[in-house]
Amino acid sequence: MLLTLLCCLFVGCAADDPDNVSCRACHARIEHASPAHPSCVGCHGGNGRARSKDAAHRTMFSPRNPSAPGAWEKSCGTCHPYQLGRVRSTLMQTNAGMIKNIQLTWEGTDGRRYGTGGEEVFDPAGKPQRLVGVAELDNTAGELYRKFCSLCHIGIENDVAYGVGHGAGCAACHYPRNERSEYRGDDLTMKWRAPAANSHRLEPLPGNDACFRCHNRSGRIALSYLGLYDGNSGQVPSRNGFPGPLMTSGGRNVTRIPPDIHYTRGMDCIDCHTSRDIMGDGYAYENLYHQVEIRCEDCHGSGTELPRWREIVRENEEPVRESRQYRQQMRPGMKMIVTASGRPYANVFYRDGKVRLLGKRSGRLFTCKVITGTPAHTIAGHGRLECYTCHSRTVVQCYGCHTTYDKSRIGHDFIKGMDTPGAFSETEDYRMLYPFPLALNQRGKVAPVTPGCQTFVTVVEADGTVSKSGYVTTFKGKRQLRFAPFYGHNTGARAIGCGECHGNPAFLGFGQHVVAGRSITGTLLCPKNEEKPLDGFQTMAAGRVQAFSAVTREHSRPLNEREVKRVMAANLCIVCHRQAADPIYRKELDYRALEDALHRRLLDGSHPPVAR
Template sequence: MNRISDVVLMLAVAVMFLSAAGCGSSGGENASCLSCHGKIEHASPAHPSCVSCHGGDGRARSKEDAHRTMFAPRNPSDPAVWEKSCGACHPYQLGRVRSGLMYTNTGIIRNIQLTWEGEDGRRYGARQDDLYDAEGKRVRVNGVAELNNLSGELYRKFCSLCHVGIENRYAWGVGHGSGCAACHFPRNADSAYEGSDLTMRLRGPAASSHRMEGLPGNDVCFRCHNRSGRIALSYLGLNDGNNGLVPTRGGFPGPQLTSGNRNVTSIPPDIHHARGMECIDCHTSRDIMGDGYAYENLYHQVEIRCEDCHGSATSPPRWREIVRENEEAVRESARYPVQMRPGMRMIVTAKGRPYSNVFVKDGRVAVLGKRSGRVFTSKVITGSPAHTVVGHDRLECTACHSRAVPQCYGCHTKYDKGRTGTDFIKGMDTPGLFTETEDYRMLYPFPLALNQRGGIAPVTPGCQTFVTVVEPDGTLSREGYVSTFKGKKQLRFAPFYSHNTGERAIGCGECHANPAFLGFGQHVTGKGRIDGTLRCTKNEAKPLDGFQTMEGGLVRAFSAITRENSRPLNDTEAKRVWRANLCIVCHTRADDPIYRKELDYRALDDALHRRLLTGSAGRAVAR
């Protein structure tokens, strides 16, 4: 036992020595590296060797000899070399990231194809690879560089920059490295190094420090998720709807600016953020890095749901006890302020996998902040009156508890063949420049429709593409063309979770009485009809902010809801929603006994209701 103790002590001393010496010891294989980079930040105790990550010769006597065999001078995690560097020690994590949607972007590329040319029977991703789907079948992912049409070009020139396959060195405030470094190394607004290594000082594009971040903060998520659905903005309580840069503070735009010269103002934040939770406190590593399987849509990869921690109307959260010391929850929590251990009852995700930070404590659901160490208590809603209203079985949590849903109406895409644009995947400028403008943006109210699971959930424009094509001679071959989806010229909405959750739900009367929530947009009503009023000059026949109208008392949908099995509420369902107002006008509380069973509208004909409805019992109504 004494010899074992001595060995442990020697190892501890060695780690302390390596940590004190920057990115490794002052001699040995790092000697040449540290002769120039003596003050470089130590990446982490688990990464003591420079050459194991960057390659090169750490014992060479000249810079040229030391650098000659480097395979990663700047970023060892770049996908071009990550199998030699990160993947050599972390093959499990690399396999997950390679197949994850944050890297492959297969879903984004597929949806662009559906808008522009339609699918061609092949699956495309950021780079060519052979992966496996959730059923264990081999999947060939073709590189998007081979997609030589407008779909491929739009992704490469417009969408790819935000995603982790390549480095974003162009955008102020939201730059990131490629590969693993996109999440695990810090980045400042200018993508400039500001650490202690004088040979690298203020050089870029680069991480702001050489110190690795094992657990990314909200600022890392913000780098990418501030565009498109803008979920990082919504979660933090921000909105970039004032892009006219109208002054809001001291004569200047504000309260802050973000990338793309966007003026960001404040809205109420998501309740989880307000309570102190970070993105990774809810999202598992499998949500973010992938689980090793190739998916085509994000909702297949994301494994968490609100019901995991809060329960459903009829079932409380599920849990599984840790029985082995090598289970994933134990391994992943090794860097948390509190480690999970055998015997703990871990809450499981919608896919049945244990969380690494959510567990049962004293009969309650506890959520550990992975970085902060704070313990949050999750309220379980199972059996509560507000969640057991008969007829609400299909409602997703987000249908009632979303406070703001970013909606960008009228996306006008211009493709100018006479100008050049940067193809970020191919790394060169090529003919054809994409630009976009919009018509209108709003947060509330938001439309509801059936999502891919058959649940009623918020939807948002996704996307409303009006295409203008400018030929090399300046003539317009297309102007304001409505793109085709599923064989028809139609606009699209997509199921969406905005990440702006409130504790209080939308009022029953508000949702049941406002046709905007059912997809009628801003409207006027008449006898047996509902007409939308927000119309674009490029599409005057149909409203932008809705996907259906009512004519002659019948509901007619005219835009598509994307995702398989998704659709607007039909005529029967819409009228059932509105009919409930006959009761809601008086019975305003969810715990009213009448909502414990299906509403019986024949009760309106009994003596009590006849007196109430004719006004002969006005004082009773007031009570």
């Protein structure tokens, strides 16, 4: 009777459910997970009618987090089998792409596909496949992933990193944590305990802070999107002897840069990214660019094609189901914008002849500017450019990443859950944001690239001897560093100036340089090979271009000699014809026009040039 009375005094998980009685006796003020989750026992397991704590907890699915992979078949998966089937295969769970790329850097691949826990998945062709558990990858690549990279894997809990902790499984996104991973809700039994979610209230639509938990390292896309930068400063005091102005995980000092325009306008990460981008679509991909289905052209169109759309015709279609949590639900008859893979967005649609985007969390309605047919986007020869090639403000580039694997020290293996010999440490030589090099990406488009990963490997054996020093792995049959196509998530409304991109060889992969006649010489030289610049991947000598680093991903490569010379030659016209609307840019440039009478007078100074 006393337990029932206590339960009726407080709000939270359903007090009138007899299966919750003993749970509410200790957790009387626990927050309601959501109206759709009224039963404590339904999610957590256990015995909600028991008279003691031990008896109540004995059959719980998991002591603290029922959404962890070890329990999610019994908990979340019983009501959400469709979502669980997708998450089990998503790259956020398998980390297959990350593991593969680490292998390429350290030992090279061995022909097997690895995942975090030996997942049973379907490949993109629909064939069943078992990923080999990364615990079986018995080399330095496996050690690096398990001890250094795996904390961003949603399958395990990150309770050791300040500011970026997250739970395992579904809780990684749907039960966000604060900077100390402390419970700060109203339940007095759990108050201030750690590690735990900030609240027991489920977040059906994760905010940017959930994305930041993992995407603040490596490519730093969360930092760039929010307008933050952690490079080239370390702990160097910036004012009054203190590092600053802001700090983030790992004791990193971050400064402010212009944020992405989408963030400035008030958009969240999930407003652009579909649930299939994040939770997967049920198939296991090898790299992230295969799983992400969205492109800028989906909402903004291309120079020649308008955004595509598909009408909702049934009440059970994905946009209708997913938008139940939004401020506005999608309905049959609405014209939904489709992604590059042909699937409809759940929050982007045509209305009144315009492309509208609904903020999933905010409920705000945004109008997407369509650029089809505009002069700046119909320049001849620019059809091969990704939108973010011109519109990226910055691209994080980390040069000279030095990783040391010291077998004489002890490191924690987060996948195996134990300490083992071997610890990793990293330093970097140089970091920059702009200018950023361009190359052909996996789609055959000109796009930004970043060192990926430009790693120099040092291995210290258990007896203290150095078995590898500054070692660079073999890639595509050569001992070479690598660059990778990359979208930095720091987009601006204004594009890079034509003269700036065409006139600065750093954009073409030459790094910091000096130009002398028909030669371009790098000035930031690699200490391991002074003939090769550290921050570039090609050189020019007597007009001949030679690439010395690889660009990863299938079909990717540096611009070749003919392409480099065509880019530079455009400066002959850009100096006078500065506007994209100029008629000469509607077709391929005719450099023979420089020999006609008008241009000869302009070039010899007898007639003042007029900028168009």
